[in-house]
Amino acid sequence: MPELQNPLLFEHPLNERTRTLLRISHLFEQFEYHLPASSHWQSRAAVQALLDIVSILGRADIKQELIKQLEQQKQSLERIADNPGVDQIRLRQVLEDISRMSERLFNTTSQLGNSLRKNEFLNSIAQRAPIPGGSFEFDLPQFHYWLNLPHTERVMQLDDWRHEISLVQETTDLLLGILRNSNVFRSRNASEGFFQQSLDRNRQVDLIQVMLPAESFLYAEISGNKHRFCIRFMESTQWEQPEQTGQEVTFKLKTCAI
Template sequence: MSQEMIFEHPLNERIRTFLRLEHLFEKVDYFVAQSAHWSTRAALDGLLDIVTITARADIKTELLKEIDRNLSTLARVRHQPGVDQSALKEVVDGLEQAAASIHDIPGQIGSKARDDDFLKAIAQRNSIPGGACSFDVPLYHHFLTQPIEQRRARMAGWTDEIQPVSEAIRLVLSLARTSATPRQLIAPEGFFQEALDLQVPAQLIRVGIGLEWAVYPEISGHKNRFSLRFMEASTAGRPVQSSEDVPFKLTCCVF
C-alpha cells in the first residue's frame, strides 16, 4: 500500500480552534525536547501563541461542551449490537477524566503564563520583527544561556497548567478522526464536491493523497457541503488545478 499525505479541514469554529491548538501543543512538545537555544525560542513562541488563542476564546467551556456532546453520543450507542463494551468504557473513562482535569484548572486557561511578567515582555517584543533579539530583551538572552535543565523546568512551570487541555484536545480529535471509514474516490479533472447530511453534522473532513501525486487539495466547506480542488504544486508560477482524474481517500468525521 502506497504512503499518503493527509490534509484536514474543519467544518465548524470549535474544531478549527482545537486543530490550531493541537498544532501548537505539538510544536511546543517537539522543541522543548531539543537542547539548542533556538529550540527554546521556538517552544516559547508556540506557548505564547497558545496563550493568545486561549485569551480570545473560552476554551474551557468549548472543551467541556465537546466532551459532553461526545459522552451523550456514546451513551446512545452503548446498547447497539456489536459494540465493544470494554473499549467503549475505556473511551468514556478517558473523556470523564479529561473533563475532570479541565474543571480543576483554576480560572481561565493559560492565565498563569499570561500573567507572567517575563513572558509579557517577550510577547510585547515579538510583535516587532526581530524584536526579541538579545539587545532588546537582555533578560531573555540570559534565560536562553542557562543549562537546558533550567530552561525545561521553567517551561514546565508555564505548561503544566495547560497540559490537561492538550490531552483533552488530543482525545476529542482522535475520536473524530476515527469515527468513520475512509472512502476511495476519484476527483474528475481534479474537482470533487459533496453535500453533507445535516442530520449527522460532520466535524471535519480528511483527504488522503498518494505521495506519487504532486498535487494538494484546496478545501472549502461548511456544514452543508464541501468542495475539493486538487492543485498541482509548482516551484514557479501560480498553482493550477489538475486536469487529471485524481484518486484520493475521503473521511467525513461525524463524531
C-alpha cells in the same frame, strides 16, 4: 483501494470549534518537537509555540467550550453503546476519560492559561514577538540570559510552563482522537481534479480528511460548510501559479463527526 504509500494527509475543519482544536493541537506538536532540543533557536521556537497557545486561550472561554464538547461526545457515544460491533471495553475507557477530563475542567477555578498570562517574563517576550526581530538580546536581555542557561534548566522551565496548560493539551488530544476515529477512509475519484459532496443535515460533520500519496505531486484545497464541501486537487509544479489538475484523481476521503 490499496494502502497508500507515503500518504500525505490534508485536514479541513467545517466549524470554528474544530478549527480552534486543530490550531491548539498544532501548536502543542510544535512545542513538543522543540522542547528536547538543546539549540537556542529551538528553545525560542518552543517559547513562541507556548505563547501562541496562551494567546488562543485568552480570546474566548475555552474551558466552557471544551466542557460542552466533552458532554456532546459523551452523549453521542452513549447512544451507540448498544450497537453491534462496538468495542465495549474501548468505549468504556473513552467514556471514563471524558468524565475524568470534564471533572478536572469543572474543578479549574481560573481561566485556562491565566497564570502564564500573568507571568512577567513571558509577557515581556509576547509584547516584543509581533515586532520583526523584536526578541533580539538588546530588547530582551533577560530572555537572552535564559536562552544561555544550561539546556536541562531550560527544559525543566518549559515543562513547568507546559504543565500549567497540560489539561488543555490532554482534552484537545482526547476530543480530536475521538473525532478522527469516528469514521474510516473510503476511496473516491475526482474528475478533472474536482470533487464535491453534499452532507447529511442530520449528521453534523466537523472535519474532512483527504489522503493522497506524496508522489502524486498534488495537494488538496478543501472548502466547505455544514451543508457541503468541495476539494480541488492542485498541481504543485508551479509554486507561484498553481493550477487545478485536469487528470482524474483517486484519493481517500474521511468525513469525521460525532
